[in-house]
Amino acid sequence: MTRMAATASPRPAHIAVLNIPAHGHVNPTLGIVAELxxxxxxxxxxxxxxxxxxxxxxxAALVPxxxxxxxxxxxxxxxxxxxxxxxxxALREAVSVLPGQLRAFEADPPDLVLHDFGALTGRLLAHRLxxxxxxxxxxxxxxxxxxxxxxxxxxxxxxxxxxxRWQEYRHGFRKLxxxxxxxxxxxxxxxxxxxxxxxxxxxxxLHGERADERxxxxxxxxxxxxxxxxxxxxxADTPVLLVxxxxxxxxxxxxxxxxxxxxxGTPWHxxxxxxxxxxxxxxxxxxxVETRASVPQLRVLARAKAFITHAGMGSVLEAMHHGxxxxxxxxxxxxxxxxxxxxxxxxxRHLPQEEATVSALREAVFSVASDPAVARxxxxxxxxxxxxxxxxxxxxLIESQLPGGTGRWQELARRLEFTAGDAEADRAVPGTTAV
Numbered sequence: 001m002t003r004m005a006a007t008a009s010p011r012p013a014h015i016a017v018l019n020i021p022a023h024g025h026v027n028p029t030l031g032i033v034a035e036l037x038x039x040x041x042x043x044x045x046x047x048x049x050x051x052x053x054x055x056x057x058x059x060a061a062l063v064p065x066x067x068x069x070x071x072x073x074x075x076x077x078x079x080x081x082x083x084x085x086x087x088x089x090a091l092r093e094a095v096s097v098l099p100g101q102l103r104a105f106e107a108d109p110p111d112l113v114l115h116d117f118g119a120l121t122g123r124l125l126a127h128r129l130x131x132x133x134x135x136x137x138x139x140x141x142x143x144x145x146x147x148x149x150x151x152x153x154x155x156x157x158x159x160x161x162x163x164x165r166w167q168e169y170r171h172g173f174r175k176l177x178x179x180x181x182x183x184x185x186x187x188x189x190x191x192x193x194x195x196x197x198x199x200x201x202x203x204x205x206l207h208g209e210r211a212d213e214r215x216x217x218x219x220x221x222x223x224x225x226x227x228x229x230x231x232x233x234x235x236a237d238t239p240v241l242l243v244x245x246x247x248x249x250x251x252x253x254x255x256x257x258x259x260x261x262x263x264x265g266t267p268w269h270x271x272x273x274x275x276x277x278x279x280x281x282x283x284x285x286x287x288x289v290e291t292r293a294s295v296p297q298l299r300v301l302a303r304a305k306a307f308i309t310h311a312g313m314g315s316v317l318e319a320m321h322h323g324x325x326x327x328x329x330x331x332x333x334x335x336x337x338x339x340x341x342x343x344x345x346x347x348x349r350h351l352p353q354e355e356a357t358v359s360a361l362r363e364a365v366f367s368v369a370s371d372p373a374v375a376r377x378x379x380x381x382x383x384x385x386x387x388x389x390x391x392x393x394x395x396x397l398i399e400s401q402l403p404g405g406t407g408r409w410q411e412l413a414r415r416l417e418f419t420a421g422d423a424e425a426d427r428a429v430p431g432t433t434a435v
Contacts, residue, residue: 014108220321239306243259325347
């Protein structure tokens with residue numbers, strides 16, 4: 001992994017991290033937290049107690065709060081097809097958790113706030129405490145121009161003008177910002193951070209060439225994740241297939257049964273992470289299929305020859321880091337975009353849910369695991385991923401914003417990509433920027 005040139009580190013600082021209760025948002029921060037702690041900083045991490053073990057394992061102190069959001073592993077409880085309902089959920093959560101977070105951090109003031117893009121209290125808390133903040137986006141960032149953003153806002157107004165929920169949301173958010181003395185528009189507050197860490201490579205970002213220097217693309221910030229436990233690998237000559245649909249994909253027993261049937265009687269050792277799914281729903285399984293509620297995914301990917309994935313950003317980055325070809329079966333959120341990027345970059349196949357039959361799954365895995373072109377692209381991508389700065393670069397960027405730091409965010413962001421050679425690689429390899 002490439003490291004950025006050393007700069008003078010500021011004094012040890014107290015850093016507040018604010019996140020939402022979702023593994024896909026918490027996991028990308030753990031490597032950064034561990035690196036900050038290694039550098040002597042104190043980290044206080046605000047997230048529900050459910051995530052306490054991994055937060056504490058990374059070296060941070062937990063600042064728990066009670067969430068109003070649906071359980072992260074119950075995709076059916078999220079109104080993902082209703083954008084107004086989703087925005088109202090996020091605002092309700094911010095209003096609910098803000099008083100407790102203010103009490104906690106006014107009593108123990110941080111020197112900087114690092115917050116997930118979905119943690120709407122982060123920027124407000126930093127404003128109230130008069131410290132800098134850094135946003136962290138675990139997925140693609142918006143590269144829309146000012147004109148495109150205005151057009152999008154007009155479209156929302158036209159679509160939802162007569163929806164009282166939309167008017168209530170806009171009024172409630174404006175009230176929240178006014179009470180904090182923040183004059184930004186709601187859209188700028190939520191969609192245009194002053195500075196943002198993006199733990200994905202620019203070449204995977206949708207229209208990555210359009211992202212300006214407020215965004216620093218560090219690549220994945222992978223930690224040890226010892227809290228995930230151990231995994232015993234099969235014999236060295238046995239090909240391993242990982243099947244995992246993330247925390248929100250464990251309500252699809254028929255999909256896991258199809259995967260088991262697809263590879264019954266083959267040389268593959270199939271590792272299926274089934275989440276909260278009742279194992280009894282899977283019925284009898286072939287002897288070459290191993291099921292667990294969760295697996296130490298990085299350890300399994302280090303041995304895997306192929307990966308059937310929901311194409312959540314965390315899983316995609318981990319597969320790219322380990323050079324594992326993917327069969328992407330997306331479900332919600334950014335997953336269809338990620339699946340398309342996987343196919344565009346030659347890193348695997350995009351298999352829509354309705355096409356993921358037993359035979360299609362088997363053929364897709366056999367294909368990506370044996371295709372020399374896919375092998376070449378995943379090997380090249382693995383090398384590119386490991387040239388990125390990851391957690392070390394993210395920590396240095398954060399340190400630049402601490403009291404006594406250099407403050408030179410854009411300079412460090414440019415140096416990061418120059419050191420990784422990413423811009424040059426993008427010019428040399430077709431299909432790695434805009435889609």
